[in-house]
């Protein structure tokens with residue numbers, strides 16, 4: 104149905120959303136996933152090479168090449184490829200000095216894996232509110248919350264309510280960095296969705312002393328599954344590489360391990376896939392930005408919602424493109440999700456805020472009004488780069 108059709112009343116209905124998403128997408132795509140990879144570069148060639156040479160597991164040239172290309176793409180000195188984004192966050196926190204029972208500040212509205220990673224590192228997720236304009240941690244709400252519950256102790260900031268140390272947070276903005284500095288918090292950049300995005304011109308993945316990436320199957324670059332830790336700190340990078348490789352000392356034949364450690368390194372076969380995908384990252388980002396522009400054009404005439412758009416200081420990879428219902432339109436969330444999915448268009452709501460999940464209900468938390476409110480108004484729409492107009 105053409106969007107220009109005069110029959111389309113300027114009113115927000117589930118059917119109006121279906122028609123507009125259809126108008127954005129190529130006519131050939133009947134059932135459309137939320138985000139799907141395509142392998143149009145060197146993927147097959149590199150995978151064949153792994154199989155032909157027998158280098159499919161830990162160690163191998165593609166791991167090193169992938170790590171080099173990641174460090175280059177993000178502008179860091181070091182990258183260590185690991186088996187998932189969750190593990191990347193866990194290792195970043197553990198090697199960053201997290202002690203058992205320390206709290207880590209994390210947005211209340213993000214993927215549950217970020218909170219899980221904190222728990223696996225021995226920490227306690229402490230949920231803070233998000234900003235409607237960025238979907239990230241709100242600097243204003245965070246400052247007010249830390250002033251209310253924070254108390255300076257001998258080795259950092261303490262939570263007056265729980266008695267636990269608040270050790271780190273997972274954010275990116277400069278205003279948050281200032282808060283972190285004032286309260287002596289370690290900043291770990293959760294860039295698991297952000298590869299290819301920029302903040303004030305600087306690539307995401309280079310915005311904190313330690314950053315984490317994910318190459319899950321639905322991310323902008325996939326290695327099948329995988330993640331990476333990025334840093335400029337040589338000693339830290341060396342330690343992370345050692346600890347994620349069973350703390351095995353380099354020796355031509357002997358098995359000498361000098362610490363309790365993890366087996367978290369990315370296999371060569373995954374690195375080969377990831378490298379071929381990464382070679383096409385700039386193209387994928389351009390395609391996704393065109394797709395976002397197209398959604399914006401098509402939805403601008405529909406009242407009652409908007410297409411989420413990057414803040415002026417950001418250049419987004421638009422990993423997932425989101426519609427945001429206006430306040431007062433929340434009742435349309437479920438009908439729109441239903442109508443679009445029934446029409447073969449995969450749409451998804453925001454995550455359930457983590458303090459509503461059974462395992463995190465009792466966790467320390469700031470007031471979370473914006474996270475709660477946004478969770479009722481976000482609709483993620485099909486965002487694969489190949490859906491983009493030429």
Ligand SMILES: *Cc1c(COP(=O)(O)O)cnc(C)c1O
Pocket residue numbers: 187188189190213214216217293295296317318319328329330
């Ligand atoms: C994808 C993602 C993760 C986890 O990455 P995996 O590679 O799936 O373990 C963590 N946090 C956020 C916000 C993510 O989007």
